Amino acid sequence: MTAPILLEEEKVFKDPVHKYVHVRYKVIWDLINTPEFQRLRRIRQLGTSLYTFHGAEHSRFNHSLGVYEIMRRMVTKFDLSIDEVLLCLCSALLHDVGHGPFSHSFEKVFKTDHEVWTQKIIEGNTEINRVLTEISPDFPKKVSEVIGKTYPNKMVVSLVTSQIDADRMDYLLRDAYYTGVNYGNFDIERILRLMRIVDEQVVIKYSGMHAVEDYILSRYQMYWQVYFHPVTRSAEVILRKIFNRAKELYHEDYTFRIFPEPMLPFFKDGKISLRQYLDFDEATVLYYIQEWCREKDRILSDLCKRFLHRRLFKYIEYDPNDYRMWSDLEALFYKEGIDPRYYLEFDSPSDLPYDFYRTGEEEERMPILLLMPNGDLEELSRKSDIVQAISGKRRFDHKLYYPEDMVSDEIRKRIGGK
Known part of the structure; x- marks a missing residue:
């Protein structure tokens, strides 16, 4: 691996969340200036949330810089090799580079996956690949493996993507800032200060448990008050x-x-x-x-x-098991010349704010572990009554959407009679 080159003078970005984003390594500066990374300026972080929160105009670009900055602060705390430091920093910076326009809406219709595209960008014929290859010929593949969660060192992967990682910590704080809500705020300084590495995994000292509780609850509130x-x-x-x-x-x-x-x-x-x-x-x-x-x-x-x-479409609470109501509304829509394929929609997002590790199950989640005073490791929900109350519980929100200005009184009556 080529020895990393430091910039002659540290570059600094002003940032509303972290105050400053510091860049010392030339590879990071070069990655930021690639066309593929600059494209993220033209991809909003929160998609259609600006229809609800008018300040939510921030981009994947400034979020990615924020994730990098949190990672930069993380790696200074741990005894990592320079190879691992660069791998963590580059993976954090590039983790969202594959997002498309209006990310999740676009993905659902055209069956794309931003993580797959992120890996293609990193390993493909791109400026990002060229910059990474200057570190070593196999460095792009290593970064791609971290993004794809297949890199052998699980500690590196967990810093980029886990239940308490640089990505989540930045988007909660950043999205709260730009939407103007208070839900996403938590004590990131204390969490970072009390992070430790034990047996190649990141843990939190027991004295930081309440800061982690705030983080979990912030995530819970942001999903239900902002994202959903x-x-x-x-x-x-x-x-x-x-x-x-x-x-x-x-x-x-x-x-x-x-x-x-x-x-x-x-x-x-x-x-x-x-x-x-x-x-x-x-x-x-x-x-x-x-x-x-x-x-x-x-x-x-x-x-x-x-x-x-x-x-926008109006919405009502809806029981997804009420097949009679759905079929009645479809028939009424067709009767009135309104195509229900485009003007009637059932939407049901769900979230699992925190879960313990369940081997072999879909979307396996490594737990957040607490380092106890005696040196033992304890899973968070076993020590926190607050986290235990929401641990492993998936919450759904069922809504039916329709254009109120287009429908007849008969349809309004059928909906209102629900």
Whole structure:
């Protein structure tokens, strides 16, 4: 491995969350200045949340810098080799580089996975790959393995992605700052100060348990008060419907006013080249949504206008087992000439804020371990009544979305009679 080169003078970014982001290694500076990383300026961190919280305009770019800064502070505390330090820093910086426009809405429709694309960007024919290869020929593969959670050193992986990692700590603080809420705030200084490495895993000293409790509860509140806010989800529903409608029209040989050439690979067969994916950002999507407002297809035009002008769908609580209500509403929608495929949607996000390790189960989660005064390790929920109360409990929120301005009194009565 080539000895890492230090910059002649430390570079510093002003940051509203961490105050400063410090860059000493040339490889980090070079990665930040690659086209692939700069693209993250054009990908919002919170997608459609700006329809609910008008300040939520921040990007994946500043989040990624924040994750890097937290990781930089973490690695100074541990006795790591320079190889491991660089691996942690580069993985933290690049962990989100594969996100597409309106990340999760886009992924659901076009069956993409941002982590897979992150690995393709790191290992593919990109400037990021060239910069990483200057460290060593196998360094891009190592970074990719950390992102994919297959790197042999689980301690390195856990610093980047675990139940208490640099990624989560930054997005909770950053998203709370930009949305203007207080839910995501916790004592990151104390958590970082009390982190230790025991048996190649990151643990927290027992005296820091209450700071970790605050972190877990902050995460819980942010998901239900911000990330899963029903207004945000209404905008996501409409955005997904736009993508679905445009895709359907393409397969029906519909003639678009302005053909969405950049979206063709996503519409066609899903065989997307790395360059095509990297050319796609939110500015591109918003351009076509604005143009589609003038399409002759009434459904696509209406959905685009709703999204641009924030004329969102109304929502009600809904029991997913109430098949009778769903079938009644579908029939009424068709009767009134409203296509329920685009104007009626059931949405049900769920979250598991904290769980202990369950071997062999889907989405295995390493627990948060406390280092007790006698040197023993104890799983967090065994010592914290607060965490135990929410540990292992998956919560759902079922909502039914529909355009109130389009439906008849008969439909309103059927919905209201629920």
